[in-house]
Amino acid sequence: MNIDLVLQLAVQGFLMGGVYSLIALGLSLIFGVMRVINFAHGEMMVFAMFLSITFLQGFGLDPYISLPICAVLMFGIGYGLQRVFVNRILDLPEAMQVLVLVGLGIIFENGTLMIWGGSDISPATSLALSSLRLGNLTIDVPRLIAFVLAILITLIVMVFLKKSTLGKSIRAAADNRFGSLIIGTHINRLYGICFGIGAACVGAAGALLVPLMPAKATMGAPYTMISFVIVILGGMGSLIGALAGGLIIGVAESLGTVFLPSSMKQVVSFTIMVIILLFRPQGLFGGKG
Amino acid sequence: MKPFQEGDTMEKEKKEISGISRRNFLKATAAVGAAATITGFPAVLRGAAPKEILIGSIQPVTGPLPDIGIAMQRGNRLAIDEINARGGIKSMGGAKLKLLLGDCEAKEEVGRIVAERQIKEGAVCLVGPFLSGVAMAIATLAEQRNVPFVIDVAALDAITAKGYKNVFRCFTKTEYFMSSMSRYLDQIIREKKVSIKRIAVTNAGDAFGRGQGAAFIKYVKDKKLSFEIVEHIEYPLGVKDLSAEVAKLKAAKPDLLCPVSRPGDAKLLIREMYKQRMEVMGIISPGSPGWYEPEFVKDMDKLAYYVLDNVPWVNPKSKKFQEANARFEKQYPGKYLDTNSGYAYTGVLVIADALERAKSTDPEALREALRKTSFKDHPMVGGPVIFDEKGDNINAATAMVQVLPDPNVDDRVKVVLPKESAQASYVFPWKQLWDRG
Numbered sequence: 230m231n232i233d234l235v236l237q238l239a240v241q242g243f244l245m246g247g248v249y250s251l252i253a254l255g256l257s258l259i260f261g262v263m264r265v266i267n268f269a270h271g272e273m274m275v276f277a278m279f280l281s282i283t284f285l286q287g288f289g290l291d292p293y294i295s296l297p298i299c300a301v302l303m304f305g306i307g308y309g310l311q312r313v314f315v316n317r318i319l320d321l322p323e324a325m326q327v328l329v330l331v332g333l334g335i336i337f338e339n340g341t342l343m344i345w346g347g348s349d350i351s352p353a354t355s356l357a358l359s360s361l362r363l364g365n366l367t368i369d370v371p372r373l374i375a376f377v378l379a380i381l382i383t384l385i386v387m388v389f390l391k392k393s394t395l396g397k398s399i400r401a402a403a404d405n406r407f408g409s410l411i412i413g414t415h416i417n418r419l420y421g422i423c424f425g426i427g428a429a430c431v432g433a434a435g436a437l438l439v440p441l442m443p444a445k446a447t448m449g450a451p452y453t454m455i456s457f458v459i460v461i462l463g464g465m466g467s468l469i470g471a472l473a474g475g476l477i478i479g480v481a482e483s484l485g486t487v488f489l490p491s492s493m494k495q496v497v498s499f500t501i502m503v504i505i506l507l508f509r510p511q512g513l514f515g516g517k518g
Numbered sequence: 519m520k521p522f523q524e525g526d527t528m529e530k531e532k533k534e535i536s537g538i539s540r541r542n543f544l545k546a547t548a549a550v551g552a553a554a555t556i557t558g559f560p561a562v563l564r565g566a567a568p569k570e571i572l573i574g575s576i577q578p579v580t581g582p583l584p585d586i587g588i589a590m591q592r593g594n595r596l597a598i599d600e601i602n603a604r605g606g607i608k609s610m611g612g613a614k615l616k617l618l619l620g621d622c623e624a625k626e627e628v629g630r631i632v633a634e635r636q637i638k639e640g641a642v643c644l645v646g647p648f649l650s651g652v653a654m655a656i657a658t659l660a661e662q663r664n665v666p667f668v669i670d671v672a673a674l675d676a677i678t679a680k681g682y683k684n685v686f687r688c689f690t691k692t693e694y695f696m697s698s699m700s701r702y703l704d705q706i707i708r709e710k711k712v713s714i715k716r717i718a719v720t721n722a723g724d725a726f727g728r729g730q731g732a733a734f735i736k737y738v739k740d741k742k743l744s745f746e747i748v749e750h751i752e753y754p755l756g757v758k759d760l761s762a763e764v765a766k767l768k769a770a771k772p773d774l775l776c777p778v779s780r781p782g783d784a785k786l787l788i789r790e791m792y793k794q795r796m797e798v799m800g801i802i803s804p805g806s807p808g809w810y811e812p813e814f815v816k817d818m819d820k821l822a823y824y825v826l827d828n829v830p831w832v833n834p835k836s837k838k839f840q841e842a843n844a845r846f847e848k849q850y851p852g853k854y855l856d857t858n859s860g861y862a863y864t865g866v867l868v869i870a871d872a873l874e875r876a877k878s879t880d881p882e883a884l885r886e887a888l889r890k891t892s893f894k895d896h897p898m899v900g901g902p903v904i905f906d907e908k909g910d911n912i913n914a915a916t917a918m919v920q921v922l923p924d925p926n927v928d929d930r931v932k933v934v935l936p937k938e939s940a941q942a943s944y945v946f947p948w949k950q951l952w953d954r955g
Contacts, residue, residue, distance in 0.1 A: 231769050234765055234769040238762050238765055241765065346584070347581075347584030348584055348585050349585070349782040349785065351817055353817075353819075358793060360795075367794045367795065369761065372761075442786065443758075443785055443786065445582075445756075447582070447756075448758060482762075483762045490751070490752050491754075491763050492753050492754045494754075
């Protein structure tokens with residue numbers, strides 16, 4: 230086997246895995262605290278991608294600069310969604326929660342279609358085509374930046390949850406909702422913030438993906454699926470799990486193409502999911518984080 | 519015993535509340551029904567010449583291929599507008615054509631449902647649908663419902679292989695693609711005195727991508743051409759990352775890349791080739807979209823240059839093309855007639871021509887007229903549209919087109935082979951992607 234190729238694929242997959250981690254982090258956080266699965270996750274990310282493209286085309290802002298703006302906007306949207314819709318369904322049976330969130334996903338997708346149309350859009354960004362060469366290895370610069378920023382954001386969110394008062398109350402609410410209500414936590418607001426952070430994570434991920442791939446309104450659903458797989462792999466609600474899971478899935482998908490036809494790339498991630506569900510249903514880091 | 523009789527309090531109240539009694543309601547609906555029976559049925563059934571003839575267009579307007587779907591729908595429309603502007607179908611008292619717009623979302627099952635609906639709405643003929651898989655789904659339906667189906671674009675040989683009597687294809691079939699590809703390849707190797715030994719093939723994983731990719735590989739093997747296929751990669755339609763695939767391609771060290779792609783993956787492929795510095799003599803597609811659409815040429819700019827594609831193209835020298843393209847560009851600034859929109863336009867012209875000769879919307883008559891088609895007045899490369907016994911256009915030909923530097927983005931795609939239609943001479947091997955300034 231060609232060692233260069235394997236190394237190249239592993240590096241590419243690892244870097245892409247960083248972005249996967251960031252996307253899955255939002256999903257995991259929302260699930261960990263509120264016990265709802267955000268089925269609109271991928272669609273929200275695509276919406277953020279288009280926001281970032283709008284900033285680029287309208288104001289010449291590079292995606293790396295518009296990243297915080299996208300994250301803040303998505304935080305607002307996430308907060309609003311939580312307060313208006315998701316809060317009302319927290320106590321409903323899971324099947325009903327799924328309906329509402331899948332519905333939101335459809336609204337996001339079609340809203341994106343309505344505003345930006347259905348074409349593949351790949352605007353030229355300053356770094357989109359740059360790459361570094363280390364011997365026989367090629368490293369894609371936007372991928373590297375996406376990786377570094379994604380990991381950084383993931384760490385910031387984790388530190389925020391561990392150290393800040395707000396983060397601590399979010400974790401308390403996740404641990405024991407009733408208990409936090411008794412001690413007077415404004416739990417609805419807390420949930421809103423939590424959903425907002427989850428949405429901000431996908432907002433940031435969306436901006437990071439703009440230089441990497443053409444954006445298209447209908448591309449969201451596979452990202453919801455892949456983050457779902459990552460969250461199951463890492464352990465539902467575990468943030469470290471989301472980080473590790475993203476990296477594992479990224480590398481596995483990329484290396485999978487050595488042995489399998491590319492059109493079966495996703496078989497790798499879903500096989501991993503099935504194996505995990507069979508042998509370690511709580512996930513790699515389940516119960517911790 | 520009747521619970522209530524006329525004049526009962528309950529009955530009175532009911533009347534007062536709603537203003538309608540059950541009997542009055544029944545009377546009224548019966549009258550409306552009778553009126554509808556007399557006047558409301560489609561004109562066709564009453565034997566008079568229809569004022570409006572419905573044609574069902576089914577294209578992948580949303581889903582993974584919206585640029586193409588929209589361009590094709592516009593091509594269909596361009597022809598409808600033209601025919602209506604010159605007085606409709608004259609043999610039927612100037613009946614106007616109306617296009618029913620259908621979106622198959624690039625899915626077989628949706629295509630079939632939309633076709634079914636359009637037939638119910640009264641479409642006398644169907645046109646579409648770009649995707650071979652969808653074409654197969656609609657073809658079986660058209661056969662069941664006895665409605666003629668004119669395929670504007672869809673290449674897979676299998677669509678017409680069963681010899682459906684209602685299915686006609688204007689577009690080139692895979693078999694023709696391969697023979698012309700091999701002819702052009704031969705010519706390029708001879709004229710440029712290059713040695714091509716190692717070929718890599720990629721294709722999207724939908725019906726056409728698979729069929730076309732496999733057909734090319736089979737052709738190379740069957741004809742014992744002097745190339746070796748060193749890598750064959752298939753990826754799903756609508757793929758969002760091709761970095762691993764390009765790394766594999768690069769490792770196979772091909773002289774030439776022969777991709778069967780779609781607009782989205784063509785962009786990904788060329789960008790990754792640039793980033794990973796994949797060195798090849800060039801890209802020659804055995805025939806696939808992705809490499810000539812205005813969106814690709816504009817977005818990829820210099821990276822789009824020198825790609826060669828073996829496609830059924832518009833004939834730049836034909837007057838019909840110049841006329842139609844002028845109207846198309848005026849209506850949709852920044853767009854031009856290409857393979858797909860051009861054939862979409864041709865498909866509807868062929869239907870109109872058949873309607874004119876059939877003098878009726880009766881499916882039998884229309885089908886007979888289609889069978890006898892010999893339609894010269896179209897904008898594409900190749901002779902008059904004539905259907906063989908399976909419904910394939912025997913004169914559908916391909917040209918080799920190449921994206922060449924031109925200050926005007928709309929004029930960058932040029933026919934380079936065959937020589938008689940060529941607008942420019944071709945460049946091969948290409949300038950490596952990263953050496954283009």
